[in-house]
Amino acid sequence: MLTISRRLRHGLDELGAAVASLLARNRDIDRVLERAHIALAAARSAEALAIIDRQLAVERKHMPKVPKRRSRAARLLQMRAEIERVRCNYSVARRNLQESLALDPDQPSCWTVLGDSWVAADDFGEARRTFEQALAAARRLGQEPDQSVALERLGDVLVALGQPCDALKCFRDGLAIRQRLADADTANAGRQHELAMGCNKIGDVLAVRGDLPEALQAFRDALAIAGRLAHGQPANALWQHDLASAHDRVGDVLAAQGKLPDAVQAFQESLAVRERLDQTNPGNAAWRRELALTGEKLGDVFAGQGKLPEALNAFRDSLAVRERLAEANPGNAAAQRALSVCCEKIGDVLAAQSEFHAALNSFRHSLAIRERLGDNDPGNVVGQRELSVSHEKIGDVLVAQRKLSEALTSFRDSHAIRERLAKADPGNATWQHELMVAQDRIEDVLTAQTTWAEQ
Numbered sequence: 175m176l177t178i179s180r181r182l183r184h185g186l187d188e189l190g191a192a193v194a195s196l197l198a199r200n201r202d203i204d205r206v207l208e209r210a211h212i213a214l215a216a217a218r219s220a221e222a223l224a225i226i227d228r229q230l231a232v233e234r235k236h237m238p239k240v241p242k243r244r245s246r247a248a249r250l251l252q253m254r255a256e257i258e259r260v261r262c263n264y265s266v267a268r269r270n271l272q273e274s275l276a277l278d279p280d281q282p283s284c285w286t287v288l289g290d291s292w293v294a295a296d297d298f299g300e301a302r303r304t305f306e307q308a309l310a311a312a313r314r315l316g317q318e319p320d321q322s323v324a325l326e327r328l329g330d331v332l333v334a335l336g337q338p339c340d341a342l343k344c345f346r347d348g349l350a351i352r353q354r355l356a357d358a359d360t361a362n363a364g365r366q367h368e369l370a371m372g373c374n375k376i377g378d379v380l381a382v383r384g385d386l387p388e389a390l391q392a393f394r395d396a397l398a399i400a401g402r403l404a405h406g407q408p409a410n411a412l413w414q415h416d417l418a419s420a421h422d423r424v425g426d427v428l429a430a431q432g433k434l435p436d437a438v439q440a441f442q443e444s445l446a447v448r449e450r451l452d453q454t455n456p457g458n459a460a461w462r463r464e465l466a467l468t469g470e471k472l473g474d475v476f477a478g479q480g481k482l483p484e485a486l487n488a489f490r491d492s493l494a495v496r497e498r499l500a501e502a503n504p505g506n507a508a509a510q511r512a513l514s515v516c517c518e519k520i521g522d523v524l525a526a527q528s529e530f531h532a533a534l535n536s537f538r539h540s541l542a543i544r545e546r547l548g549d550n551d552p553g554n555v556v557g558q559r560e561l562s563v564s565h566e567k568i569g570d571v572l573v574a575q576r577k578l579s580e581a582l583t584s585f586r587d588s589h590a591i592r593e594r595l596a597k598a599d600p601g602n603a604t605w606q607h608e609l610m611v612a613q614d615r616i617e618d619v620l621t622a623q624t625t626w627a628e629q
Contacts, residue, residue, distance in 0.1 A: 248278035282320035370399040562591040
């Protein structure tokens with residue numbers, strides 16, 4: 175480590191002299207940018223900024239007399255924005271990008287980076303205008319790859335803005351470009367991957383619109399490409415992951431269409447790939463979460479078919495994965511919530527099989543998790559609603575066990591939560607309906623207590 179540190183320090187000490195020499199000779203800025211990248215990679219962002227700013231001052235000084243200096247300054251400003259993003263100075267980075275584009279608007283990739291920054295800031299209006307500029311610049315330059323990227327980004331923003339029809343047109347226009355690029359270079363795996371992603375974008379919008387047959391075709395087109403890539407490079411984890419995701423998308427549509435046997439096959443195909451990925455990439459928590467989610471989807475379909483033992487096995491396999499994730503990061507609320515949902519699914523199946531004691535244990539496990547989450551975030555209305563559901567499900571099982579006093583306590587706990595939610599948002603029809611349901615359950619138990627007492 176000491177030798178590496180000395181080498182880095184020696185290299186950084188040379189930067190100033192090297193830049194001064196470059197400025198004196200007025201040579202191309204590529205070496206300046208390269209030196210700045212070296213400093214940035216060495217976690218020396220201040221030195222990187224100094225390198226860029228010295229050269230930028232020279233370019234600005236000569237810009238009035240030498241117009242080509244504008245494009246050179248624009249490149250430097252892009253690099254400066256990259257450094258500022260590393261330093262988490264996002265507003266400064268945006269200003270640098272805007273200044274760069276004012277000097278040279280024919281920079282599609284720079285427009286795209288600026289658009290991404292607006293998306294990160296949740297300003298979709300500015301993001302839309304920026305991606306439109308990226309598309310216009312790419313068209314002026316005749317750069318089809320940049321056009322397809324800009325169209326995809328613009329489509330994503332239009333989806334976020336609630337304009338699926340316009341988004342669909344963008345995705346289809348982008349897909350047409352990607353198809354031409356892929357056809358012109360069939361051996362290029364990257365082009366094929368981009369083509370599959372374009373199909374998925376179209377399928378996602380169609381699925382949300384309810385155009386399930388068209389969505390299914392788009393997803394199957396993506397699956398065919400993903401299958402070829404995964405088969406051609408079985409050791410490529412990214413291609414394998416994309417293949418699993420493609421199976422999931424197909425399965426989701428088939429399940430929504432009620433084609434449950436076909437959906438089971440799709441999810442099982444996905445699960446097999448995800449299990450292999452988990453074995454070879456055990457440190458990838460995101461992929462492990464997807465493994466658990468696919469298992470739950472499979473369990474849901476089995477439950478829909480009435481195949482309760484198969485559903486229970488799928489949910490329990492998913493639970494084992496969820497437990498590992500939750501144990502690895504106990505402070506992660508999302509992981510804890512997912513664990514509670516899985517416990518609830520298991521409880522539902524056990525209750526349907528009349529295994530009430532085991533169902534009660536699962537529901538109570540789910541409840542305990544949700545109570546902890548509720549204590550940490552009492553203002554989370556979704557969490558409060560889920561907490562009320564746990565109390566309700568426990569009450570239902572207790573009624574089935576003829577433990578009416580305990581059931582009444584659970585239903586009243588559920589009612590108290592729903593009453594708070596309904597009062598806090600009186601215009602929410604869902605809260606009002608669920609409050610009435612809770613009241614009905616309490617009345618049913620009270621009636622049952624009287625009836626059974628008289629028997």
